[in-house]
Amino acid sequence: MPDDAGASRSRRAPWVLVGLTIGLAALFVVAGRVPDHPGAFAGADRPGSGLEPASPRVGCSPDGAPVLRVLQLNIHFGVDRGGHLDLAALASVIRAQRPDLVSLNEVDQRTQRSQGLDEAEELERATGLRVVYGPNLPWEGGLFGNAILSRLPIVHSANHTLPVRSGLEPRGLLTVEVRVGRRTVSFSSVHLTDGDAGETSRILQAHAVVRLVEHAAYPSIVAGDLNAEPDELSVRILRQHLLDAQELGGSGDGATVPETSPGRRIDYVLYDDGFEVVPGSTQVLASSSDHRAVFTELALLPSRCGV
Numbered sequence: 622m623p624d625d626a627g628a629s630r631s632r633r634a635p636w637v638l639v640g641l642t643i644g645l646a647a648l649f650v651v652a653g654r655v656p657d658h659p660g661a662f663a664g665a666d667r668p669g670s671g672l673e674p675a676s677p678r679v680g681c682s683p684d685g686a687p688v689l690r691v692l693q694l695n696i697h698f699g700v701d702r703g704g705h706l707d708l709a710a711l712a713s714v715i716r717a718q719r720p721d722l723v724s725l726n727e728v729d730q731r732t733q734r735s736q737g738l739d740e741a742e743e744l745e746r747a748t749g750l751r752v753v754y755g756p757n758l759p760w761e762g763g764l765f766g767n768a769i770l771s772r773l774p775i776v777h778s779a780n781h782t783l784p785v786r787s788g789l790e791p792r793g794l795l796t797v798e799v800r801v802g803r804r805t806v807s808f809s810s811v812h813l814t815d816g817d818a819g820e821t822s823r824i825l826q827a828h829a830v831v832r833l834v835e836h837a838a839y840p841s842i843v844a845g846d847l848n849a850e851p852d853e854l855s856v857r858i859l860r861q862h863l864l865d866a867q868e869l870g871g872s873g874d875g876a877t878v879p880e881t882s883p884g885r886r887i888d889y890v891l892y893d894d895g896f897e898v899v900p901g902s903t904q905v906l907a908s909s910s911d912h913r914a915v916f917t918e919l920a921l922l923p924s925r926c927g928v
Contacts, residue, residue, distance in 0.1 A: 674860045677869065678894040678922070686920040687801050688899060691866075692718050693844040693890050695726040695812070695912040698765070699740050702880065702911060706735060710909035712747035715770065718906070718916050722799070723750065723770035724810035724844035724890075730754060732763035741768040755780035755795030755810070766793060767810040767845070773799035781833060784825040789814055792822070794830055798839060801921055806895075807837045811845035813855060823848065823855035831862050840895025840921060846888050846912065856889070863891035864898070866917040871903030877913040890917045897922055 692715060701707045715723055725744070729735035745752035751771045756764035757780075766780075777798040785792055796809040811830060814822040834841050843863060849855045851865075867875035867889065876883035883905065890903070902918035 672854075672857045672861050674857075674868070675862055675864050675894070677864060677897060686897075686922055687804075689722060689801065689806070689842075689896075689919045689921060690718060690720045690916070691808075691842060691844060691890050691919055692720040692723045692914055692916050693810075693846075693888050694723070694908060694914040695846040695888065695910060696728060696740070697910040697912065698727050698729045698732070699735055699738075701909045706738075707909055708738070708740060708743050708747065712744055714906070714908045714914060715744070715748050715750075718914075720750075720770070720916070721772045722808045722842070722844075723748075724808075725768040725770065726810065726812040726846045728754065728766060728768040729760070730756060730764040730766075732765065733761040735763070737763070744768070744770065751775055753778045753795065753797050755793050757782075757793040757812075758791045767795040767812055769795055769797050769808065769810050771797060771799055771808070773801060773806075775799055776805065781829075783811075783813075783829050785814055785822045786819075786825075789819060789822055792826060794833060794843075796833070796837075804921060804924070805839045806921065807834075807839045807841040809834075809841070809843045809845075811843060811847070813845070813847045813849065815848040819848065820853075820855075823853075824858065827855040827858040830859060834862065834893065840893060842890065842892045842896065842919065844890045844915070848887050850886055859889075859891060863893055864896075866890040866892065866898045866903045866919070867915070869903075870898030870900055870917055871905075872901070873905070875903075875905055875915070877905055877915060878911065880908060880911050880913050883913055888912055888915050890915055890919075892919055895922055895924075896920060 699708050729740050741752045741754040753769045756766040781794040783792045794811045875886045877888040896919040899918040904916045906914040908914045
């Protein structure tokens with residue numbers, strides 16, 4: 622979804638140069654160059670492209686495995702559908718699900734529109750969960766980005782810059798490593814570029830996320846607002862390497878926007894084969910934001926399951 626109302630886009634000039642600098646540098650590192658059309662990428666959307674969704678590990682069972690309660694929510698910088706800043710309502714949505722890990726997108730830190738509040742810290746206090754913030758761009762005297770809340774001990778965190786075409790907002794993948802008993806798990810929050818003009822950037826970003834996940838040392842979960850529906854190329858790239866909690870553990874179409882009457886599915890919880898979704902656990906939940914929340918339960922499989 623767009624990060625603000627249409628009238629606010631005219632005020633985005635101060636960070637366009639920031640996006641240009643970050644975007645060009647990331648493109649040279651991740652992709653070398655930006656093709657003129659999305660079909661120029663390896664694995665483009667064409668017959669025989671090989672972008673079939675990943676499959677669960679055969680011979681594994683979640684019986685007796687630790688189960689992580691995961692929540693994904695784009696919080697619309699804390700503003701409810703009536704245009705009022707209401708972090709208490711968001712905290713109530715989060716607490717109700719008793720999550721172990723929460724991915725939050727569109728989180729302000731000390732911006733004018735959010736009355737100078739550090740929204741990540743406010744939600745940390747209101748939920749009792751540990752917080753890590755990953756800023757991606759300067760905005761109205763503060764910062765704007767993703768955040769992660771965790772009930773589990775956090776042992777490491779990193780905010781990875783993602784590639785983006787020049788003139789568009791900088792984007793990032795915020796990752797934490799948390800302890801689950803004697804095991805370590807990687808959990809990431811991501812918000813891909815929005816709109817038709819962002820299609821090429823979303824494809825680049827999907828490839829970058831896949832690279833990061835493939836190099837992760839631990840079982841991995843990626844949650845976020847992908848600004849794309851399941852049949853779009855960027856999502857298909859991700860689902861070639863990651864499993865989809867809605868597809869394997871939910872019912873219905875999983876639509877999350879607009880919140881009042883969802884017709885599009887753009888919010889996801891994805892995971893690698895170190896996990897198995899608890900059947901029937903994936904739900905789309907009402908929220909005070911302009912997105913609905915996605916909740917699921919993921920069982921952490923034994924490290925040598927199936928071996």
